[in-house]
Amino acid sequence: MDILAAFVGLAVLVGIVGLDSRISRVKRQADRVERKLDLVLDHLGLSLQYPRMDEVAALARDGRTIEAVKMYREVTGAGLKEAKEAVDKLG
Structure with a gap:
């Protein structure tokens, strides 16, 4: 066995x-x-034009980075690292 x-x-x-x-x-x-x-x-x-990117940018500008990253990932299908880098550029 x-x-x-x-x-x-x-x-x-x-x-x-x-x-x-x-x-x-x-x-x-x-x-x-x-x-x-x-x-x-x-x-x-x-x-590429993704919907709701204006909302992501507004969250980033308001310092709500985690929410912005989450929404960016939902909208684009991006991974965590890619989304964080994109949101950092927006903020």
Whole structure:
């Protein structure tokens, strides 16, 4: 039984490592696509317009940074670090 449990544990570990590797690869691919899309938008002179950004800016100006970051993330789907940096620029 101990050998079977060890084998199952090892199989699960190998599966997790493989899955993590695939997730990392997909994330890198998505990042490359996003950078290319940004270049295309810049080349065409276009920018993304998100709704409620005036509310985010108002919260940032009022010193309500946490609320501004939360709303920025809701509106854009950005991660915490990206949202914090964007809100810092607005405030």
